[in-house]
Amino acid sequence: MRLTVSVLITSVAALALAGPSAAETLQGALAKxxxxxxxxTGARAQxxxxxxxxxxxxxxxxxSLQANSTFAENVLIPPGQVTTVGRTLQNQLQLNVPIYQGGLVKNNVRAANQRVLAGQxxxxxxxxxxxxxxxxxxxxVIRDQAIVELNRANVRQLDVNLTATRDRFEVGDLTRTDVAQSEARLxxxxxxxRTAESNLIASRERYVALVGDIPNDLAPPPPLPNLPGTPEQAIAVAVRENPDLQAAARNRQAARFDVFAADASRLPRLSGYAQGASNNFLGSVQSSIPGLNLPNQQTSASLGLQASFPLYQGGGPxxxxxxxxxxxxxxxxxxxxxxxxVVQQVRAAFASWRASQDVIRSAEAAVSANRLSLEGVRAENSVGNRTIIEIxxxxxxxxxxxxxxxTARRNAYVAAFTLLAAMGQAEARDLNLDGVALYDPTRNYRRVKSIFVDWDSDPTPRPVxxxxxxxxxxxxENIVGPK
Structure with missing residues (x-):
């Protein structure tokens, strides 16, 4: 199916090469x-x-390693002290090593990994x-531009009709009613x-909002080949590859690890520690006992293990x-x-696509029949067998x-692409966009996973x-060609 969509985009590129160089292709719009x-781009940042x-x-x-430093100046020393310290500089270095936390960290990491995969x-x-x-x-845009052109052609034709009707009225061939009918229809x-032009403006503005550029001379998109023959075939693919369904499965796995992590809050914990400390009195130690010399600096170090055994926590765990x-x-x-x-989306898109194809065939037959009918009515009017209102x-x-x-052609194409999207077959990796470097979300994940330093950051964010x-x-006046 991915090959199918690649064929689509390649066909669009071929059409672009065959047409004017300024024509915008579907491939170009998707790349932009x-x-x-x-x-x-915001989803990538998320x-x-x-x-x-x-x-x-x-x-x-x-x-974890932590250093603390404290300086104290004793500004008021009580009288009668045998030994006094005027100031103290205390430095401490402490290393903590978690050994066992009941599986809390392990399961939190597993849950986070699953949520990363869900995010992808x-x-x-x-x-x-x-x-x-x-x-x-x-x-x-293609549909609304065609409708504008059709309506403009209709206005021109009705204007010609009105002029002809007025001329025939002047010579007594038609009545004022015929003129009024022509004027009303014009x-x-x-x-x-005006409504069609407004709709085209709205469509073009939606295009600008999505693509970031004005749609100029859009090339017709080719039909989508090799779509599934039945809803069941489409659903089978969607169950395997639909990204929303895959994300939900990953989040379910993450929730499972969350249960294990919560259970760790009532299990014992063990950690090791090492700490060293130094006290420097900066020569401020004084003694009231003659000849007694006290050290102005002290150092100490210790190693140990610390265990905690939760006995009762008020029912919180x-x-x-x-x-x-x-x-x-x-x-x-x-x-x-x-x-x-997903099942609903696939079935609805499939039904809409098939229905639109039927509408296309019916509309093509209707256009052909109406064209013949119009020619016949005009011919019969020329010999007096048809009225102006019938024309x-x-x-x-x-x-x-x-x-x-x-409209049916637009609906069929959009429904077909929506069907591919619901099947998980309408992403950048499937479309083979020329000149586009595919964004790989695992690349950033592998990069940050190997970072163990505290002093690291990415470049200052800028809009993409x-x-x-x-x-x-x-x-x-500027949405389409001259009127």
């Missing part, structure tokens, strides 16, 4: 969105943040969602044109375990919920059939997505 769509949870949990099981699947889902929106917006057509178990149960239900949603109705029926056809505030606003 992949590199600079803020939803996608995944990098999720990667760090493994390092944070792992740190709880590693040794969620990132796949985000890519698929963004691409589906781009495909829909791309086809919306005004309605002009209103429909049991509550934590039960809470984790409840969340594990929720994760089970969530996985089934996602599976139901106007025939023209409107042809326009309606043409609009239905371009492009802004669209400077793109020119669209209006009926």
């Amino acid at each position: 969105a992949y590199n600079a769509n803020p939803t996608l 995944q990098r943040a999720t990667d760090e949870t493994v390092v944070i949990q792992r740190a709880q099981g590693l040794p 699947e969620t990132l796949r889902a985000t890519e698929s969602s963004v691409f589906s929106q781009v495909v829909a917006a791309y086809n919306d 005004q309605l057509a002009r209103g429909d044109l 049991s509550a934590q375990v039960r809470q984790a178990q409840a969340r594990q149960s929720q994760a089970f239900e969530r996985e089934i919920e996602v599976e139901r949603s 106007l109705n025939a023209e409107q029926e042809l326009l309606n059939a043409q609009v239905q056809l371009v 997505a492009t802004r669209t505030v400077d793109t020119p606003a669209l209006n009926p």
